[in-house]
Amino acid sequence: xxxTLAQQESLEAQAQRKEVKRNxxxxxxxxxxxxxxxxxxxxxxxxxxxxxxGDYGGVKWEWSTEAWFQVAFYRDIFDxxxxxxxxxxxxxxxxxxxxxxxxxxxxxxxxxxxxxxATRPPETRNIWLFLVTIPFWxxxxxxxxxxxxxxxxxxxxxxxxxxxxxxxxxxxxLYTDIAILLGMTYVYIPLMILPIYASMERFDFKLVEAAYDxxxxxxxxxxxxxxxxxxxxVVAGSILVFIPSLGAYVTPRVLGGGKNLMxxxxxxxxxxxxxxxxxxxxxxxxxxxxxxxxxxxxxxxAQKQGATHDS
Amino acid sequence: xxxxxxxxxxxxxxxxxxxxxQEVKALDDVSVAIFKNEFFTxxxxxxxxxxxxxxxxxxxxxxxxxxxxxxxxxxxxxAPYDRPxxxxxxxxxxxxxxxxxxxxxxxxxxxxxxxxxxxxxVSKMLGLVRMETLRxxxxxxxxxxxxxxxxxxxxxxxxxxxLLLDEPLSALDLKLRKEMxxxxxxxxxxxxxxxxFVTHDQEEALTMSDRVAVMNAGKILxxxxxxxxxxxxxxxxxxxxxxxxxxxxxxxxxKGSTHMNLDIGGEKSIQLPTPSDLAIDGEITLAIxxxxxxxxxxxDSPIFEGKLxxxxxIGTDTHYQIDIGTDSPFVIRVQNTSGEAQQLTQGDMVAIxxxxxxxxxxxx
Numbered sequence: 067x068x069x070t071l072a073q074q075e076s077l078e079a080q081a082q083r084k085e086v087k088r089n090x091x092x093x094x095x096x097x098x099x100x101x102x103x104x105x106x107x108x109x110x111x112x113x114x115x116x117x118x119x120g121d122y123g124g125v126k127w128e129w130s131t132e133a134w135f136q137v138a139f140y141r142d143i144f145d146x147x148x149x150x151x152x153x154x155x156x157x158x159x160x161x162x163x164x165x166x167x168x169x170x171x172x173x174x175x176x177x178x179x180x181x182x183x184a185t186r187p188p189e190t191r192n193i194w195l196f197l198v199t200i201p202f203w204x205x206x207x208x209x210x211x212x213x214x215x216x217x218x219x220x221x222x223x224x225x226x227x228x229x230x231x232x233x234x235x236x237x238x239x240l241y242t243d244i245a246i247l248l249g250m251t252y253v254y255i256p257l258m259i260l261p262i263y264a265s266m267e268r269f270d271f272k273l274v275e276a277a278y279d280x281x282x283x284x285x286x287x288x289x290x291x292x293x294x295x296x297x298x299x300v301v302a303g304s305i306l307v308f309i310p311s312l313g314a315y316v317t318p319r320v321l322g323g324g325k326n327l328m329x330x331x332x333x334x335x336x337x338x339x340x341x342x343x344x345x346x347x348x349x350x351x352x353x354x355x356x357x358x359x360x361x362x363x364x365x366x367x368a369q370k371q372g373a374t375h376d377s
Numbered sequence: 378x379x380x381x382x383x384x385x386x387x388x389x390x391x392x393x394x395x396x397x398x399q400e401v402k403a404l405d406d407v408s409v410a411i412f413k414n415e416f417f418t419x420x421x422x423x424x425x426x427x428x429x430x431x432x433x434x435x436x437x438x439x440x441x442x443x444x445x446x447x448x449x450x451x452x453x454x455x456a457p458y459d460r461p462x463x464x465x466x467x468x469x470x471x472x473x474x475x476x477x478x479x480x481x482x483x484x485x486x487x488x489x490x491x492x493x494x495x496x497x498x499v500s501k502m503l504g505l506v507r508m509e510t511l512r513x514x515x516x517x518x519x520x521x522x523x524x525x526x527x528x529x530x531x532x533x534x535x536x537x538x539x540l541l542l543d544e545p546l547s548a549l550d551l552k553l554r555k556e557m558x559x560x561x562x563x564x565x566x567x568x569x570x571x572x573x574f575v576t577h578d579q580e581e582a583l584t585m586s587d588r589v590a591v592m593n594a595g596k597i598l599x600x601x602x603x604x605x606x607x608x609x610x611x612x613x614x615x616x617x618x619x620x621x622x623x624x625x626x627x628x629x630x631x632k633g634s635t636h637m638n639l640d641i642g643g644e645k646s647i648q649l650p651t652p653s654d655l656a657i658d659g660e661i662t663l664a665i666x667x668x669x670x671x672x673x674x675x676x677d678s679p680i681f682e683g684k685l686x687x688x689x690x691i692g693t694d695t696h697y698q699i700d701i702g703t704d705s706p707f708v709i710r711v712q713n714t715s716g717e718a719q720q721l722t723q724g725d726m727v728a729i730x731x732x733x734x735x736x737x738x739x740x741x
Contacts, residue, residue: 270468275437278437279435280483280484280487280531283458
């Protein structure tokens with residue numbers, strides 16, 4: 067009896083091993099892509115960040131932690147005095163701040179938009195969704211230059227304001243943080259609208275009636291019924307906007323001019339004119355770390371909030 | 378029953394998509410008074426406007442014309458959250474992100490009641506619907522019948538003046554539905570709240586209601602006590618919709634002061650006492666309930682004769698379909714009390730007797 071049981075167990079284990087093998091085989095293509103396209107480059111970056119920069123770009127194969135040191139500190143080339151790298155930290159701070167503001171603005175504008183679309187009759191919803199996705203058809207660079215054309219001193223907005231006499235001289239909107247914020251919000255807002263819409267489409271609007279019926283005001287209905295139930299969409303949308311904003315390159319480059327750099331531009335600078343690949347690599351990894359920490363904190367707090375609401 | 382009016386609906390019409398090509402008249406000049414502490418049912422087929430009327434009372438829709446008063450005060454322009462009226466939805470519409478207790482307490486919380494009061498009322502409500510043990514469960518962790526109870530408790534918790542129920546039992550299976558019917562009656566008695574119940578199930582309406590309003594095509598056809606609705610339908614639609622009825626088209630041949638002769642299309646005419654209030658001449662419709670007719674011998678006074686076309690045995694009853702020369706066969710339902718089958722075979726000529734008191738003469 068015990069023998070047959072053991073036999074059966076070994077048979078089961080065999081079947082399980084077979085299953086594992088087959089699953090592994092089936093996921094091979096995905097694994098290859100992940101290893102080659104994601105882990106590989108990441109590993110190269112990690113290695114580069116611990117090497118010495120070459121004289122004409124590239125790296126010298128000498129171990130060094132200088133790049134990581136340079137992320138936050140600045141060593142004077144003449145007297146070797148060490149000070150905090152203000153330029154890097156202010157760029158870091160601007161990146162985080164602008165990305166946060168972009169996410170917030172995208173939410174403030176995107177949430178009502180998603181709500182509007184979700185409350186249309188089903189046959190017209192697709193038209194609205196289609197309109198939201200139209201900007202994706204155009205190259206990012208062209209869209210960014212379009213924004214530039216609108217807000218520059220001789221652009222559409224200033225010309226109009228001058229014409230109606232609201233202002234005497236053009237407003238300096240271009241090459242400011244506001245310009246970058248505007249550009250990034252415009253570029254990334256569909257990534258906020260679409261996931262919120264997806265959550266909202268599944269939302270049962272009978273619940274709104276039920277809440278109204280139970281003496282909830284409009285604001286209470288929003289806060290106590292709609293928001294908690296579409297939160298997965300809001301969380302997804304925020305992540306989808308925040309991450310690319312933090313690493314944005316084209317928008318701050320075009321709309322921020324040369325002076326308002328963000329992390330993406332700083333990294334590009336190190337691999338280009340700066341000829342300091344290890345520092346570029348270290349900065350890239352810093353960016354990655356910020357994104358991951360921000361994500362963990364955000365998702366955790368969203369879960370905790372959900373938990374207090376739910377149970 | 379004290380007949381103070383709780384809800385007074387007068388001359389209410391509701392037109393959807395008004396002014397467009399697809400204009401739909403959901404309610405057509407409807408007037409009805411619903412009394413305090415009454416179990417009032419709106420009964421009708423789907424699309425008859427019963428749910429629209431309920432939604433107008435709740436405040437989810439606004440009437441195109443007419444007025445709705447609650448305890449003498451006009452409420453038709455108030456928002457749902459300003460009306461002391463709560464709804465039990467067909468789909469229950471319970472908040473999935475809240476527990477049973479949080480759902481029940483929601484209305485009280487929104488009214489700004491103190492935490493202790495909310496707690497106390499929620500406990501009382503849980504007791505009322507016998508759900509004490511499930512107070513911290515989530516909505517997706519309880520059964521359909523339990524959700525139904527939570528929906529009831531949630532709507533009753535703020536002690537509304539009127540509770541509106543929109544086909545609340547339609548999603549339950551038969552056994553549970555029967556249980557909930559009894560439960561609803563009990564709750565109505567215990568709380569003393571006016572219930573306005575919407576259903577398309579005539580049996581449900583007759584069992585539960587103090588009064589029933591039968592609706593069709595945006596109009597209320599008859600408002601009365603269930604037995605009156607069943608026994609004295611004033612309209613062909615009502616007679617047809619409630620229970621089974623034999624309809625016989627007839628033409629008045631001659632009308633005396635006591636008796637009249639009717640031609641029902643067969644070989645013989647039939648004689649009935651002339652009702653005192655008969656205002657119709659010419660074509661009329663007679664309605665006879667299958668259980669109120671009987672097969673008789675010639676010594677009784679038969680009013681029709683016909684050929685037995687079909688015998689259907691259904692356990693408690695036997696249905697006889699008798700061809701009396703009209704378009705559809707005349708059905709007689711006989712209760713099987715003796716346990717012996719009646720000795721009738723297909724093709725037999727049978728005589729049918731009906732007390733003239735139970736024959737309804739309907740306008741068309």
